[in-house]
Amino acid sequence: MTDLQVSDLHVCFEGAVPAVIATAGADGTPNITYLSRVRFVDSERIALSNQFFSKTARNLAENPRASILVIDPHTYDEYRLTVVYERTDRRGPVFERLHTDVEALKALGGAASVFKLRAADIYRVLHIESVPKRPLQGEPGDPPNVGEASAAQLADLTARLSRCADLDTLVSATVDGLAELFGYQHSVLLLLDEMGTKLYTIASRGYEEQGVGSEVVVGEGIIGMAAARGAPIRLGNLRQMVKYGQTVVRRSSADDPSAIRDIPVPILPKVQSRVAVPALALGQLVGVLVVESEQLVAFDANDEALLTIVASVVANAIEAERTRAQTTVASGETAARAPAPVSSAATHVRFYTADGSTFLDGDYLIKGVAGRILWCLLRQYEDEGRSDFSNREVRLDPSLELPEFRDNFESRLILLKRRLDERDSPVRIEKTGRGRFRVVVESALRLESVD
Amino acid sequence: MLSAETKDFLESGCALIVATVSSSGEPFATRGWGLFVIDEGRVRLLLDERDERALADLRHGGRVAITAAHVPTLHSLQMKGRFVRSEPADDRDRQKVMDYCDNFFTDIENTDGQPRRLLERLVPEGYVACELVIEEFYDQTPGPGAGASLVQP
Numbered sequence: 131m132t133d134l135q136v137s138d139l140h141v142c143f144e145g146a147v148p149a150v151i152a153t154a155g156a157d158g159t160p161n162i163t164y165l166s167r168v169r170f171v172d173s174e175r176i177a178l179s180n181q182f183f184s185k186t187a188r189n190l191a192e193n194p195r196a197s198i199l200v201i202d203p204h205t206y207d208e209y210r211l212t213v214v215y216e217r218t219d220r221r222g223p224v225f226e227r228l229h230t231d232v233e234a235l236k237a238l239g240g241a242a243s244v245f246k247l248r249a250a251d252i253y254r255v256l257h258i259e260s261v262p263k264r265p266l267q268g269e270p271g272d273p274p275n276v277g278e279a280s281a282a283q284l285a286d287l288t289a290r291l292s293r294c295a296d297l298d299t300l301v302s303a304t305v306d307g308l309a310e311l312f313g314y315q316h317s318v319l320l321l322l323d324e325m326g327t328k329l330y331t332i333a334s335r336g337y338e339e340q341g342v343g344s345e346v347v348v349g350e351g352i353i354g355m356a357a358a359r360g361a362p363i364r365l366g367n368l369r370q371m372v373k374y375g376q377t378v379v380r381r382s383s384a385d386d387p388s389a390i391r392d393i394p395v396p397i398l399p400k401v402q403s404r405v406a407v408p409a410l411a412l413g414q415l416v417g418v419l420v421v422e423s424e425q426l427v428a429f430d431a432n433d434e435a436l437l438t439i440v441a442s443v444v445a446n447a448i449e450a451e452r453t454r455a456q457t458t459v460a461s462g463e464t465a466a467r468a469p470a471p472v473s474s475a476a477t478h479v480r481f482y483t484a485d486g487s488t489f490l491d492g493d494y495l496i497k498g499v500a501g502r503i504l505w506c507l508l509r510q511y512e513d514e515g516r517s518d519f520s521n522r523e524v525r526l527d528p529s530l531e532l533p534e535f536r537d538n539f540e541s542r543l544i545l546l547k548r549r550l551d552e553r554d555s556p557v558r559i560e561k562t563g564r565g566r567f568r569v570v571v572e573s574a575l576r577l578e579s580v581d
Numbered sequence: 582m583l584s585a586e587t588k589d590f591l592e593s594g595c596a597l598i599v600a601t602v603s604s605s606g607e608p609f610a611t612r613g614w615g616l617f618v619i620d621e622g623r624v625r626l627l628l629d630e631r632d633e634r635a636l637a638d639l640r641h642g643g644r645v646a647i648t649a650a651h652v653p654t655l656h657s658l659q660m661k662g663r664f665v666r667s668e669p670a671d672d673r674d675r676q677k678v679m680d681y682c683d684n685f686f687t688d689i690e691n692t693d694g695q696p697r698r699l700l701e702r703l704v705p706e707g708y709v710a711c712e713l714v715i716e717e718f719y720d721q722t723p724g725p726g727a728g729a730s731l732v733q734p
Binding site for chain 2: 147150151152153154156158159160161162163164166184185193195196197198199201203205206207208210212262263264265266369370373374377378380400402424426
C-alpha cells in the first residue's frame with residue numbers, strides 16, 4: 131500500500147463519477163465495465179454491488195484480482211486501486227448500505243423488479259496509485275459541507291424554533307433558519323397525513339414554486355423512502371443515478387407507471403445532491419425534512435447528522451403544538467359579520483365531495499382535508515355571514531371526515547392558508563388569536579358542489 | 582463486421598475505458614483518448630504515452646478489452662481483441678484526441694453537469710497509437726442484458 135489510504139478516497143465513493151472495474155478470466159481475456167457504486171468498508175476494504183456484472187463475477191471466480199478507477203468529483207484527481215476479491219456478503223451492514231443504494235435507484239428509476247442487489251462483494255485494497263493528471267486551474271469544484279455547524283449555530287436555531295408560538299411560524303422558522311444559519315438554501319418540510327400513507331409539503335424555501343400541498347406517497351421516491359425506513363437517505367449524484375436508472379428501466383420490460391401528482395413537489399431543476407431526513411417524535415414519524423443542492427456531493431455525514439437533530443427538534447415541537455391545540459380553549463378577537471367583498475367579480479369555487487378537490491376559477495387549489503375545511507368555511511361564510519371561527523368548532527364538523535386520533539387539523543389549516551397565499555387567492559385565512567382565525571374574502575363567491 | 586452506425590458510435594465522443602492483462606494474469610484499467618475504425622476487424626486506439634503498464638501488457642501479447650459508452654444514454658459496447666502494433670501518435674491522431682475530448686466533455690457537461698476545466702485535468706500530454714484486432718463484441722449497456730454477445734453490432 132502507498133501513503134494513500136482507502137479512507138482518503140471517501141468522496142470518490144459517493145458515486146458522482148462512475149467507477150471502472152477491469153477483471154481477467156483464467157485464459158487471460160480481460161473485461162471492463164462501469165460500476166454503479168463503490169462503498170468504503172474499512173481502512174483496507176471496499177465493497178461493490180453485484181447486480182448485473184455477470185462476466186465480472188465469473189472472472190473473479192477464476193481470478194480474484196481486479197483494477198478499479200475512481201475519481202474525486204471535486205478535483206478530478208483519479209486513483210487506480212489494485213484489489214483482490216475477498217468475500218461475498220448477503221447480509222450485514224455493508225450489504226444493507228449497498229441495498230439502500232439499490233433501493234434509491236429503484237426509487238428514482240421506478241422499476242422495482244429490475245433493481246435487485248444480489249450480494250455485496252468485498253475486496254481488499256492492495257495498492258492505490260494516483261493517476262498522473264494536469265494541474266488544477268483555479269479553485270477546486272463544488273465546495274462540500276455547506277452545513278458545517280457549530281454548537282452555537284445549532285443552539286441559535288433551536289432557540290428560534292422554541293420561540294415560535296404556532297405551527298405556521300414554526301415551519302417557516304425551520305426552513306429560514308436552515309438557510310440563514312447553515313447555508314441550506316433549498317429545503318422542504320413535509321408532514322405525515324392523517325392516515326400515515328402520504329406526506330404533504332407544509333413549507334419550502336429556495337424554489338420557484340413553493341409546492342405547498344404537494345404530496346409524496348410513503349415508500350415512493352427518495353423522500354417517501356426516508357419516511358418508510360425511518361432513516362436518512364443522502365445522495366450526491368442524482369443526475370448520474372437518474373440516468374443510470376432510466377437506462378436500466380429502458381432495457382427491461384418492467385417499467386412501472388409513475389405517479390401523477392396534482393401539485394409538483396418542489397425540486398431544483400438541476401439537482402445533484404439531496405438529503406431526506408425523517409422527523410421523528412416519540413418513535414413516531416411526523417414528517418420528512420429535505421435539503422437539496424445543484425452541486426455534486428454537496429452533503430456528507432455531518433450534514434446528515436445536523437439535519438437529523440433539526441428534524442427531531444421540529445417533530446417534537448409540532449407534536450407539542452398539536453397537543454396544545456387540541457386541549458386549549460380558543461381566545462382572541464371576534465367579529466360576527468363578514469366584511470363586504472372588495473371586488474365585485476365573483477370567484478367560482480368548485481368542490482368535489484368525493485375527494486375534497488377544490489378549484490378556484492377553474493384552477494386546482496387543494497384536495498383532501500384542506501379542501502373540505504375550505505368548503506366548510508366558505509359555506510358558513512355564504513349561508514350565515516360568518517367570517518370568524520375557532521379551530522375547536524371547525525374540527526368537530528363531521529363533513530371534514532377527520533380521524534378521531536391525530537387529526538392534523540392545525541397542519542391542514544396552515545397548509546390551506548399557505549396554499550391560498552401562494553396562489554394570491556381572493557380568499558385568505560388570517561390568525562386572530564390562539565385557536566382562532568378569520569376567513570377574509572375579497573370577491574363575491576359562487577359556490578358549486580359536485581358529487 | 583461493423584455497421585456504419587457502430588463505426589460512427591466508436592469514433593464519436595463516447596467514453597472509452599480499456600483493460601489489459603499482464604503475463605501473470607493481473608488486470609489493469611485505464612482510459613482511451615480516441616479511436617479510429619481501420620476496417621471491419623481492426624481499430625486504432627489512442628492511449629496515454631505514460632500508461633507504461635498498459636503498453637507493456639499489450640506489447641507482451643496480452644489481450645485487450647475496450648468499452649465504449651455513450652454519455653447521455655449509457656448505451657455501451659465492449660470489444661475484445663489483441664494487440665498488433667503501436668507507434669507514436671501523429672498529427673492526425675492528436676487532432677483526433679482534440680475532437681474526441683471536445684465531444685466527450687461536451688456530453689459530460691450537458692448530461693452530468695461537471696465543469697470542463699475539471700475534466701481537462703484527465704487529458705494526457707502525449708499519446709501512443711495502438712492497432713488492435715477486434716474479435717468479439719458484447720452489449721455492455723447497464724441492465725439485465727449487459728454482457729450479451731453480439732455477432733454483428
